[in-house]
Amino acid sequence: MFTNNLLYEIKLxxxxxxxxxxxxxxxxxxxxxxxxxxxxxTKRLNDISTVQEELYKKDSSMLAAxxxxxxxxxxxxxxxxxxxxxxxxxxxxxxxxxxxPETLSFISTGxxxxxxxxxxxxxxxxxxxxxxxxxxxxIQLLFGNFDLSFVIIYILPLLxxxxxxxxxxxxxxxxxxRLLGAQPISxxxxxxxxxxxxxxxxxxxxxxxxxxxxxxFSIGAFTDTANLAGLLLIVSGYILFWFIVACIVNIRVNNSxxxxxxxxxxxxxxxxxxxxxxxxxGNSLYPTPSRLKMINEIRLIKKENEEKQNKIMDEYLRNHPxxxxxxxxxxxxxWHNYFASEKxxxxxxxxxxxxxxxxxxxxxxxxxxxxxxxPAILMxxxxxxxxxxxxxxxxxxxKQVFEFSGEWRNYLVPMLFKEQKFxxxxxxxxxxxxxxxxxxxxxxxxxxxxxxxxxxxxFVLIGKNLKDKSAQTIxx
Amino acid sequence: xxxxxxKELKELTRDGRFKIATGILLILLFVAAITGINQYxxxxxxxxxxxDKERTIWETQDEKNPHSAAHYGTYAFKPLFALSLxxxxxxxxxxxxxxxxxxxxxxxSFSEAxxxxxxxxxxxxxxxxxxxxxxxxxxxxxxxxxxxKEFEHQTFKLLKSQGVHPVKLALGKWLATFIPVFIxxxxxxxxxxxxxSSLDGLAFFSWTSxxxxxxxxxxxxxxxxxxxxxxxxxxxxxGMSLVSSLGVWIIxxxxxxKIATNFANTSYPYPSKSEFSSRxxxxxxxxxxxxxxxxxxxxxxxxxxxxxxxVDSLSQLPFNYAGYRMQKGEEHEAKIYEKHYNIxxxxxxxxxxxxxxxxxxxxxxxxxxxxxxxTHTSDNLHWKFxxxxxxxxxxxxxxxxxxxKDNAKKGESGYKMSSEKFKKLPKFNFIPPKLPQVLKExxxxxxxxxxxxxxxxxxxxxxxxxx
Numbered sequence: 001m002f003t004n005n006l007l008y009e010i011k012l013x014x015x016x017x018x019x020x021x022x023x024x025x026x027x028x029x030x031x032x033x034x035x036x037x038x039x040x041x042t043k044r045l046n047d048i049s050t051v052q053e054e055l056y057k058k059d060s061s062m063l064a065a066x067x068x069x070x071x072x073x074x075x076x077x078x079x080x081x082x083x084x085x086x087x088x089x090x091x092x093x094x095x096x097x098x099x100x101p102e103t104l105s106f107i108s109t110g111x112x113x114x115x116x117x118x119x120x121x122x123x124x125x126x127x128x129x130x131x132x133x134x135x136x137x138x139i140q141l142l143f144g145n146f147d148l149s150f151v152i153i154y155i156l157p158l159l160x161x162x163x164x165x166x167x168x169x170x171x172x173x174x175x176x177x178r179l180l181g182a183q184p185i186s187x188x189x190x191x192x193x194x195x196x197x198x199x200x201x202x203x204x205x206x207x208x209x210x211x212x213x214x215x216x217f218s219i220g221a222f223t224d225t226a227n228l229a230g231l232l233l234i235v236s237g238y239i240l241f242w243f244i245v246a247c248i249v250n251i252r253v254n255n256s257x258x259x260x261x262x263x264x265x266x267x268x269x270x271x272x273x274x275x276x277x278x279x280x281x282g283n284s285l286y287p288t289p290s291r292l293k294m295i296n297e298i299r300l301i302k303k304e305n306e307e308k309q310n311k312i313m314d315e316y317l318r319n320h321p322x323x324x325x326x327x328x329x330x331x332x333x334x335w336h337n338y339f340a341s342e343k344x345x346x347x348x349x350x351x352x353x354x355x356x357x358x359x360x361x362x363x364x365x366x367x368x369x370x371x372x373x374x375p376a377i378l379m380x381x382x383x384x385x386x387x388x389x390x391x392x393x394x395x396x397x398x399k400q401v402f403e404f405s406g407e408w409r410n411y412l413v414p415m416l417f418k419e420q421k422f423x424x425x426x427x428x429x430x431x432x433x434x435x436x437x438x439x440x441x442x443x444x445x446x447x448x449x450x451x452x453x454x455x456x457x458x459f460v461l462i463g464k465n466l467k468d469k470s471a472q473t474i475x476x
Numbered sequence: 477x478x479x480x481x482x483k484e485l486k487e488l489t490r491d492g493r494f495k496i497a498t499g500i501l502l503i504l505l506f507v508a509a510i511t512g513i514n515q516y517x518x519x520x521x522x523x524x525x526x527x528d529k530e531r532t533i534w535e536t537q538d539e540k541n542p543h544s545a546a547h548y549g550t551y552a553f554k555p556l557f558a559l560s561l562x563x564x565x566x567x568x569x570x571x572x573x574x575x576x577x578x579x580x581x582x583x584x585s586f587s588e589a590x591x592x593x594x595x596x597x598x599x600x601x602x603x604x605x606x607x608x609x610x611x612x613x614x615x616x617x618x619x620x621x622x623x624x625k626e627f628e629h630q631t632f633k634l635l636k637s638q639g640v641h642p643v644k645l646a647l648g649k650w651l652a653t654f655i656p657v658f659i660x661x662x663x664x665x666x667x668x669x670x671x672x673s674s675l676d677g678l679a680f681f682s683w684t685s686x687x688x689x690x691x692x693x694x695x696x697x698x699x700x701x702x703x704x705x706x707x708x709x710x711x712x713x714x715g716m717s718l719v720s721s722l723g724v725w726i727i728x729x730x731x732x733x734k735i736a737t738n739f740a741n742t743s744y745p746y747p748s749k750s751e752f753s754s755r756x757x758x759x760x761x762x763x764x765x766x767x768x769x770x771x772x773x774x775x776x777x778x779x780x781x782x783x784x785x786x787v788d789s790l791s792q793l794p795f796n797y798a799g800y801r802m803q804k805g806e807e808h809e810a811k812i813y814e815k816h817y818n819i820x821x822x823x824x825x826x827x828x829x830x831x832x833x834x835x836x837x838x839x840x841x842x843x844x845x846x847x848x849x850x851t852h853t854s855d856n857l858h859w860k861f862x863x864x865x866x867x868x869x870x871x872x873x874x875x876x877x878x879x880x881k882d883n884a885k886k887g888e889s890g891y892k893m894s895s896e897k898f899k900k901l902p903k904f905n906f907i908p909p910k911l912p913q914v915l916k917e918x919x920x921x922x923x924x925x926x927x928x929x930x931x932x933x934x935x936x937x938x939x940x941x942x943x
Contacts, residue, residue: 032735036738039738039741039742040741043741043745047748047750047751050748050750050751051748051750051751054750054754110594110597111594111597114569114587114589114590115590116748116749116750118750120750131585131586132590133571133585133586133587133590133749134748134749135583135746135747135748135749135752135820136569136746137740137746137823137824137827137828137855138566138569138570138587138855138858139566139737139824139827139828139831139855140737140740140741140827141566141569141589142565142566142569143733143734143736143737143831144597144733144734144737145734145737145738146731146734146735146737146738150730150734154730155726158722158726162719165715166715256714256715257621257714257715257718258493260715260718260719261493261617261718264613264722265497268610268613271598272598272599272609272610273504273601273610275595275598275599276598276599276600276601276605277504277507277601278595279592279593279595279596279598279599279600279601280507280508280511280600280601280602281507281511282592282593282595283511283515283592283600284511284514284515287515287518293522293525293526294586295526295530295551295573296525296526296529296530296533299529299530299533299551300529300533303533303537356591360591360592360593363592363593364593367593367595376598377595377598380594380595380597380598381594384594390594391592391593391594
């Protein structure tokens, strides 16, 4: 019977326009989305290479000056900008901390449109409170990008719905269901087989199109087989979820228009309403403390420091070291004071910064608890994880930059206190930043969750119908 | 026509789906309102406190060199407008404080979105979220089968044979689809207005703005109603009509805005932050540096000043030249910033125009922009705020630099301004544009909405006569 059903279904699919519609729409959507994704990555890479070039140029002239000084030649650089001063290197020649895109970054914009991908932490300044936001039109952030993640999360389910909403009800409405009832197979089994065949056809078309578009636009993605496999698996899992929902609605509601409405209702709930509501509730329950408050408190701490040390001119001198007197002793005093007060500042603001981290962690905790309510959230997290563009990635990047800024300072400040000069030899020893993707890829876990949710609702909602082998459980 | 409307409405009240959908939407609106009010009050309280604290910090400075105070800086905070409770707009993405210091024009930093999880990208449940995304679905739910059900039950011929005028029939069905949503909208806006007007400490709340907002949304619903009924007229079956209407809704509210993002990005790309700042420092390098008396521009200024006052040396000037030079440097730098920010603003305007020009595919876009502008949560408003803050920064620098110019003795390096004088710096005060100006700036959006209403409506009347 299964073979008959299979052959019949395939014939039906080929004859109807559905396959063509599906192929064209998935093809167009994926092509446009992948094209956009790769374009965003290209822009990101271009930005990175521009700053790298600038750094290279600056470094070359700095090295040239260093060599000149080491050879005893004169330079026209004012003393406060001499590259032999460790603090000049620390402030005027910081290293770049670059976050390169992952191989599969093009699949999901995630948070990448909001944050910068390179920073230059200096030896002084509030490195713990650096602003990582990138220049972007906020309207773009509001409306979002047309990327693969949007197509997969929002549009694929709609195609599944359009592909399946009336499988059973159509037979009922055409009057052929009674005929089916007379066949030596229960209607439920017939429907499940039909659904399974359609699921396979749909998934194969989706995955093959996905692979083709990726090979056209970003052939390099094939080097990251683990993540690519993860992507294919999670997409299959997500499609399975929507097929199961469609199957349940077909059995439970069994009226074409009502099926469509119910399915759209479920889509709205899963894709729009639940994530927006959880987000809103998360913000209400665990609001990140206002940055305004943080600004005030940091300012107050600064003020306190100032008053305590009675060194009002420090701030002024920090910005204008050229105005500090030239002798070493005084410079030493200035920097000594500065790093001492910076240390106090850092210690005092630590709890403030920690408070932000904690609230964000709580929000994340809320999501990880509630993400199982909506497979769309699970999908978003998975795709962002594969793409390396989730908020976790960016927070970890911030952390890595902060760690690096410590390294940078620890290399240069001791030189200052030991009154050592910076040399070409030191240049080659300078700490280097290499971004590491340290975020655990939870794709398999999320996949398991999606499949488990799908199976759970499947058995809970139509388990009874399954046990009854006859067709009576469906109103013919 | 009255009969048609009553008949349709009666059918609707019996329809369980409509009741469930409306119930769910009302619950969502309730959640959105409660959480929104809660957040607004918290944020507004923080805003008021921050403004006060920052001012106290400024006013209680010990006596110090005015330029040192200029580097110490102050903050300009963006007020929280009453109607932002209704539509969050882009506030989440813009940041609400700008650090105002000497020599540098800073951007608003620390956007809320960067302090939240990526879930925020799904959207946030606000009153506007329900009204702009979900209400059109209610219209589709009511209207998708307004004609198809007559075709399917074969009652259409019956209707025609009774001599019902086709246009009256169309208008009847059209009104019957619109009226329930209209009533709901009236109730929601009225409730919103009453709640807002009873809250304490709301900034810039106006019933007129709310009324205009109500009219805009109602107009949007009229458009959706017309399109839905028209699709129903054209469709062969209810299923097809429903699928097509939903397709249109998705194109309107999701696909077009997102495609516009990519078009805007390609046609008018934003520079990266580092690119932007390196362009500025490049320009600064060649100009007047208020700190550096030796660069060319500074020497030129010196010559000009001496000539202007008819003296031979700076010591003969009736004021402290260092303060004067500092101010001139500041003015010069401000011009560089103005130039580069104007370029940036132009890119933003062009990008937004890309969105707006796609309004012919989606009436969602003009309503979205209009709504943000009226509620003062648009990026347009944010630009106005940043410009006001910059203007204030320049005035502040002038206040401080001129204090050196007028009071410091020549060659005095340790001049300090008395702590009392800090209080004399005027406070920063930002007033958003008035409604008529907002509407004037939104003429294009209004025009698109009018067209979106007129064309499908004409289609509706013409088609009704043909079927």
